[in-house]
Amino acid sequence: MPNADTPHLRPDLHPDLPKDQIERVQKILEQVLTYLRSQSCKLPPEADLALTYDLQPEVDR
Amino acid sequence: MTILEAGKALRSRRISCLELTNRCLDHIGKLNPRLNAFITITEESARSRARELDRELAGGQDRGHLHGIPIAHKDLIWTKGVRTTSGSKLFEGFIPDHDAQVVEKLNAAGAVMVGKTGLHELAYGITSDNPHFGTIRNPRNPEHIPGGSSGGSAVAVATGMALMATGTDTGGSIRIPASYCGVVGIKPTYGLVSLAGVQPLGFSLDHIGPLTTTVGDARVSLDAMADGTKRKPAPASVREIRVGIPQNYYFTQVAPEVRETVHNTAKRAEGLGARVIPVQVPDIDAISAASLVILLSEAAALYEPYLERQSEIGVDVRALLYQGRLVPATDYVNAQRLRKVLANEFRTLFRSIDCLFTPATPITAPRIGQREVEIDGETLDTRLVTTRFARGFNALGFPALAMPCGETPEGMPIGLQMVARPFEENLLFKLGEALE
Numbered sequence: 001m002p003n004a005d006t007p008h009l010r011p012d013l014h015p016d017l018p019k020d021q022i023e024r025v026q027k028i029l030e031q032v033l034t035y036l037r038s039q040s041c042k043l044p045p046e047a048d049l050a051l052t053y054d055l056q057p058e059v060d061r
Numbered sequence: 062m063t064i065l066e067a068g069k070a071l072r073s074r075r076i077s078c079l080e081l082t083n084r085c086l087d088h089i090g091k092l093n094p095r096l097n098a099f100i101t102i103t104e105e106s107a108r109s110r111a112r113e114l115d116r117e118l119a120g121g122q123d124r125g126h127l128h129g130i131p132i133a134h135k136d137l138i139w140t141k142g143v144r145t146t147s148g149s150k151l152f153e154g155f156i157p158d159h160d161a162q163v164v165e166k167l168n169a170a171g172a173v174m175v176g177k178t179g180l181h182e183l184a185y186g187i188t189s190d191n192p193h194f195g196t197i198r199n200p201r202n203p204e205h206i207p208g209g210s211s212g213g214s215a216v217a218v219a220t221g222m223a224l225m226a227t228g229t230d231t232g233g234s235i236r237i238p239a240s241y242c243g244v245v246g247i248k249p250t251y252g253l254v255s256l257a258g259v260q261p262l263g264f265s266l267d268h269i270g271p272l273t274t275t276v277g278d279a280r281v282s283l284d285a286m287a288d289g290t291k292r293k294p295a296p297a298s299v300r301e302i303r304v305g306i307p308q309n310y311y312f313t314q315v316a317p318e319v320r321e322t323v324h325n326t327a328k329r330a331e332g333l334g335a336r337v338i339p340v341q342v343p344d345i346d347a348i349s350a351a352s353l354v355i356l357l358s359e360a361a362a363l364y365e366p367y368l369e370r371q372s373e374i375g376v377d378v379r380a381l382l383y384q385g386r387l388v389p390a391t392d393y394v395n396a397q398r399l400r401k402v403l404a405n406e407f408r409t410l411f412r413s414i415d416c417l418f419t420p421a422t423p424i425t426a427p428r429i430g431q432r433e434v435e436i437d438g439e440t441l442d443t444r445l446v447t448t449r450f451a452r453g454f455n456a457l458g459f460p461a462l463a464m465p466c467g468e469t470p471e472g473m474p475i476g477l478q479m480v481a482r483p484f485e486e487n488l489l490f491k492l493g494e495a496l497e
Contacts, residue, residue, distance in 0.1 A: 007387035021380040024432075028445060029357070029384055033392055036350040040395035043402065047396060050265075050401035050456075051495060054232060 006030045062309040063128050064224050071118065071129050075188040077175065078118070078129030082111040084262065085131040085175050088222045096198045098216035100136045101144055102176040103109055117171075124171030126281035132167065135214050136183055137260035138269075140164055147260045148180040148210075150193045150373040152350040157465040160162035161258025163227060163269055163286050172286035175223055184262050185360060185378045186210060186231055187237055187447045188429070190377035196429060199242060202370045208241035208447070210234040212274045225282045229259060232356055233253045233422075233451025234360030234462035239272055240421035240476025243465040245279045245493070246272040250483045251458030254287045259446040261363060263356040266455040276464055276493035296415075299495045300334035302488065305414035307342045313497060314436050315423040322467035322475045323420045324497065330418070333495050338414055343406035345453050351396035351403070352456035358393040361385025400456045407457055411482045416492060419450050421463040421476030443447060454480055462489040466495070 006029060009022045062070070068077040086104055093099050113281040114129045134140055139157035140166075146152050160168065168174075179197050181189045189197040189212025194321040197212040199205040202218050211228030211426040215238030218226050247270045247363075247415050255481055261267055271282035282345050283318040288432030306327050331337045362384050364374075371470040372380055389490075423446055424434055433440050452463045459480050477496075481488050 001173055007384075007389065009380070009387065017376055017380055017383070021376050023381045025384045025444070028353075028442065029388075031445075032350045032353050033388075035346055036354055036392060036396055036399065039344065039347045039350070040392075040399050043395065043398050047398045047402055049397040049406065 006033050062221070062224070063275050064126060064273065064281060065275070066125055067130060067224060068128070072123070078114040079108060080109040081129060082107050082131045082173050082175065085221065085223055088220060089175065092220050092222060094293060095203065096200055096212040096216050096220065096221070096255070097195045098178055098222060098268060099133070099176045100146055100148070100179045100213070103143060103174055107173050107175045111359050114171055114173065126173030127167065127285050129366040130172050130224050131175045132172045133176050133178045133214060133217045133226040134164060134174060135227050135229060137178055137180060137229065137493070138227055140174065140217055141178065143177065145177065145196070145260075147184070148182045148191050149193060149368060151367055153193070157258070159258065160460055162255040164258065166286055172225075172285070178211070178217050178226055180213055180370055181210035181290070182375050183364070184210040184231060184260070184377045185233055185381060187233065187444055189213065189238070189439050198429070199426050201243065201426070204239065204473070205473070208238035208426060211246075211272065212238050215244055215246070216240055217330070217418060218244045218272045218274055222323060224272045225271050225278060227239065228270060228272050230270060230455065231262045231266045232455055233448045235268070236271060236421050236451045236458050236461060236476070236478060237272050237447055239463040241426035241474065243474030244272055244274055244463045245276050245462070246270065247283060247462040247486065247489070248281050248454065248460065249283060249486055250460045251330065253291060253484070254487070263359040263362070266352065266356055267457065276462070276490055276497055279462070280490040280494070291346060292484050292486055293488070295491040298331070298334065299492055302335045302492055303414045304330050304335045304337045305340035305410070305417045306337055307417065307419060308339050309341050310345045311342065313418040314439065314441070314446070315420055316425065318469050319420045319423060319425070319475050323418065323477055326466040327418050329496060330492065335492065340410060340414060340417070342417070343403055344412065347399060348403045348453035348456050349449065351399045352452045354388055354392055354396040355456065357381065357385035358388045360386070404457050406467070407459065415481065417480040419478045419480070421450065421478040422447055422461050423449055425469055425473035425475060451480060459483055460486045460489060462493055464493050466496070
């Protein structure tokens, strides 16, 4: 049974996908979103988005 | 033969560019039918280019380390006039009208392209078991996967079909096949190698780098692929390098032989004079979760227009693309926020160390079709296990090098991952070459 708070693929809308593939990605997404949300809810309001240029800082040794 | 060895042989006229190219083409002819590393082989143009480069050398024109070196490009990197499929039926007939910037740079450095290597469909997976172009096999044991998505590149280099191959890495796709095939692969700092002319997957996570048989070859290859002025110089001695060994996360849920071999490698680094320091790493599960949510969302956005051709996409990739469309925008935004916070935590960690040692993958190459693995009595999803140590560094953008550091009694390679601060690839090369 999919977690109500996690977006899930409906097998009836995706008859082209094997059920086991749907279950596999569902399980992974539930696990990942649950953990992400448990951590992101602790973020302070001033924490803003990472932009690509944030990934290239010169770091002092 | 390595690139550096071939360079010496070329310059002392013990071998010609054409002979070197023919040697690789012979390996391709013999091994590719079994291992399926290449989608396209550019035999004629390679020979013609090698002859041209021989004439240049004879005339005194030397382009440097890659002059006359046979290389391969992952088949999502645009090559002018040569089919570039991205391992997908969607692009099976696509012939670019210009080269990717990285191809231009490697051409200018004198490299000879022998072909285009196979990959996991759209670079979106770690097995390289491709429904359209066939299964790529691990040369150490053809019943095992080579890893992915740059599986064909790793196999080509491991077997001498090319002396270097380009790869891309969005969640470990250079380092995982390097680890599983026993070769060297570096994911450089985000943005160091231009992404222009490379089929994207996750816009803010994609990196390009070389796969080679030695660290020295990776160094000279990256020199040719990227603007060298951005990189910091290497320390004068390994003695100046502080190596962090994680006391949390990276040595749990790891195959025992991998754990032991990586610890032994840290001891060897210490023996070479590096200072080894136990450290606590920030929350890797959080950065991995953020990275995966970002990838699911960005890949789904990219391929949204192609979903009307869903029957042309393999079921594993199709399921991920559908799933990515359902990730709420709030989760994507919060993943990006969390990413920035964790990047700062990692920068803080790297004030007390210069390099982090981890296993590249918690396990050695699994069997083809193996969807679960058992570690410490727990059954885990193969895909999640395989990407567990690699994925976070795509979100952080830090350079990470995978290199072989041992093998199991069955002969399967074990990979070490070394991570440094942004633009400190030369430090990784310094330590990696010392360890070799």
